[in-house]
Amino acid sequence: MGKYAAAEGDASASIGMAEFAEVAGTYRPQIFRFLLASLRDVDAAETLTQDCLLKAYRNWASFRGESSVLTWLLRIAINLQKDHWRNRRLQFWKKTSTNSVDAAEASSWLPSGESSPEMQVLARDQVRLVWKAVERLSERQRTVFMLRHVEEMDIHEIAGTVGLSEGTVKAHLSRAMVKVRAELGGRS
Template sequence: MTEQELVYGLRNGDEVAFKELVLRFQDRVFNTALGLLQHSTDAEDIAQEVFIQVYRSIHQFKEESLLSTWIYRITTTKCLDQLRSKKRKKRFGFISSLFGADNTPLHEPGEFNHPGVQLDQKEDAALLLKLVDQLPENQRTAFILNKIEELSYREIAAILNTSEPAVDSLLQRAKQNLRKKINELPP
């Protein structure tokens, strides 16, 4: 099924087209969400929300970009909205339940398990993603889309609704900030 046939089928409520959509994009959507959220349950929830939104709003897809770009944009937006929502909740009282009197975490984050990372590299990947998570939102998003999802600057620019030079700048700043954070780690 071509992309145009897929979009046509979705616009006409075709179940086969929806199944094809999910089969074609489920791994990419889940992996992108997992990279941004770093929690598999949250990534699964976002993936479901993405496919529901795609199905409900397919009539708004203008076909000015690839369907995959539009889906990445929806995924990224939903993930960033969830991260912002979590940060707001923390500000309003949950922070005290997560941190002790000396500001040390009472709970460690869950185990990191990204399907694209080999077992012997999981510890390094988990540490790197903890550092990536400390980057400003736009740098973090560009970094994950480029380094984990292996999207081109053009694709990232379309997803983030910015220019390719702006993506390059975001990635350069992300790399500089990560180098600084890595150098600050204890030996």
């Protein structure tokens, strides 16, 4: 069960501020990374990460321990992300470009082993193309794709996080990969 076995094993366990600070410190980077990769908006990712941790703290007693703490936290983050997208669609007049992370800027965050500037430009272009393709995926395909390729979760963990069977996760992941490859012209 891991580091938080006592809390995971006892569904009625309450958690103190200091103990939850340790949980938050452990899992915050993964939650933020997932939300940033999904939203590509630093401010929104930071806000939703804080909302996720606050919601988890308030609802710790309802955590049944049927999954890992990370899986439970990512499930909360996914639900908050869905709410965010729903609200964003309703507020279509709001311009997101002022707060969004530019694809070229995001690709520069990735470590590059290429030695020449030309190779670095090509790598950034490839990352930009992948992000554009991922943005066009359905919400469920995008979520499964991000959990697999950004968070490097295995199929079983993804299934538990999104509440789907492993076969359904595999199907969504396969369809997502086909779509991304098709948009990249088979270059991936």
